[in-house]
Amino acid sequence: MRVNYLVYILISFLTFVSCKGRIKEEKDDKIITIKGSDTVLPLAQMEAENLMKKNKEISISVIGGGSGVGITALLEGTTEIAMASRDLKKKEKLKFREANMDVEETLIAFDAVTIIVNPANKVSNLTEKQIEQIYTGEIKNWKDLGGEDLVIVPYSRESSSGTYDYFKEKMMDDKNYTSDVLSMSATGAIVQSVSQTKGAIGYIGLAYMTPSVKKIAVSFDEGKTFVLPTVKTAKDNTYSKSRPLYLMYEKGNSKKVNKVIEYFLSVEGQKIVANIGYVPLK
Numbered sequence: 473m474r475v476n477y478l479v480y481i482l483i484s485f486l487t488f489v490s491c492k493g494r495i496k497e498e499k500d501d502k503i504i505t506i507k508g509s510d511t512v513l514p515l516a517q518m519e520a521e522n523l524m525k526k527n528k529e530i531s532i533s534v535i536g537g538g539s540g541v542g543i544t545a546l547l548e549g550t551t552e553i554a555m556a557s558r559d560l561k562k563k564e565k566l567k568f569r570e571a572n573m574d575v576e577e578t579l580i581a582f583d584a585v586t587i588i589v590n591p592a593n594k595v596s597n598l599t600e601k602q603i604e605q606i607y608t609g610e611i612k613n614w615k616d617l618g619g620e621d622l623v624i625v626p627y628s629r630e631s632s633s634g635t636y637d638y639f640k641e642k643m644m645d646d647k648n649y650t651s652d653v654l655s656m657s658a659t660g661a662i663v664q665s666v667s668q669t670k671g672a673i674g675y676i677g678l679a680y681m682t683p684s685v686k687k688i689a690v691s692f693d694e695g696k697t698f699v700l701p702t703v704k705t706a707k708d709n710t711y712s713k714s715r716p717l718y719l720m721y722e723k724g725n726s727k728k729v730n731k732v733i734e735y736f737l738s739v740e741g742q743k744i745v746a747n748i749g750y751v752p753l754k
Contacts, residue, residue: 504732507535508542508555509634510659511583511677512717515748516555522744523735530731536658539634546720547571552729554720557583557634557677574723580736581717582751584678584706585639587688588663590670595619597698599691603643606673609650614671627662627674630655638715639675678706679749706751717750 506516513536520532535551542554543564560568560577568575587603589595595617598606605611607626615621628649629636640646656662662674667684674685678701681687689698692712705711719736721729735741742752 502529503531503533504553504729505533505535505545505551506553506555506719506732507545507551508537509539509557509717510536510629511539511557511635511679512555512580512719513659514679515581515717515745515750516719518744518748519736519741520732522740523732527731532732538630538632538657539637540632543720546575546722547573552721552725553732556718556720557715558637559716559718560720575720576723576726578719578721578733578737579716579753580719581742581745581753582706582714583717584701584703584711584751585635585643585713585715586676586678586681586701587673587690588666588676588681588685589673589688590666590668591684591686592670593619593686595688596686597689597691599695600643601694603690604645604647607639607644607649607653608647609652612652622671625669625672626650626653627665627672628653628655629659629662629675630657635659635675635677642713642715643675677750678703681749703746703749703751714751 506520513534516534520534524530524532539556539558542551542556543560545551546554547567560575587598593614595614598617602611602617606624607628611617612624613621614624628639640649654665656665659676659680662676663680663682663685666672666674687700689700690711690713691698699705699711701711706714719733721733742754745752
């Protein structure tokens with residue numbers, strides 16, 4: 473009888489552990505982490521907030537840090553979804569392949585990379601070439617650009633940022649940043665620094681624009697015409713520095729993240745894209 477009783481206790485304990493494990497697994501299945509691009513961050517926060525109001529069973533955590541940070545977290549299994557303001561790099565694709573991970577890149581919106589200066593700065597227009605020369609260190613004073621005799625203070629995102637990569641490739645023709653560039657860990661920090669520094673210049677995602685900074689009209693035809701970055705000019709490509717924004721996830725995890733992805737792509741989700749200040753897919 474004692475042996476049977478012990479067996480019963482053991483079976484009961486194993487059943488409890490098994491049930492507890494299933495409960496935890498079911499609970500974890502409702503918790504989704506989205507991590508990465510600071511550009512996508514304000515959009516993802518708003519989308520997540522609205523989705524959680526509609527679906528009380530889902531819990532979504534949204535964390536910034538840069539596209540590279542999100543992609544690394546996806547590779548390491550510490551996030552379900554990575555936010556990115558650029559495509560996967562070749563070396564990243566190789567790492568996912570080596571880890572036997574099949575990654576889906578879902579396009580969710582477009583952004584116009586926006587050049588900002590302090591509102592007290594009299595300069596309102598810059599050519600693409602002049603922006604390159606500022607960030608490579610060839611032009612160091614605003615007087616050389618029609619402004620005051622004032623040292624230029626260039627701000628940039630740090631190298632883990634997708635915006636950093638895009639700006640270097642598309643605005644600087646892949647030239648190296650000057651050593652005078654001040655690297656910031658977050659887009660919001662660039663906005664704050666430029667708003668407080670008269671000689672400052674920086675670049676941000678369009679949705680980060682505030683009255684505390686002034687956006688610059690850019691010429692892509694050597695000074696013939698200047699275009700301000702807006703949703704409209706990004707959509708019709710008159711402001712040509714428009715880039716895609718992505719959510720990335722491992723295909724094996726699609727069942728867990730589908731509701732989030734579908735919401736971003738829904739009519740309601742795309743309205744949020746426009747309201748935040750980015751360009752919807754349609």
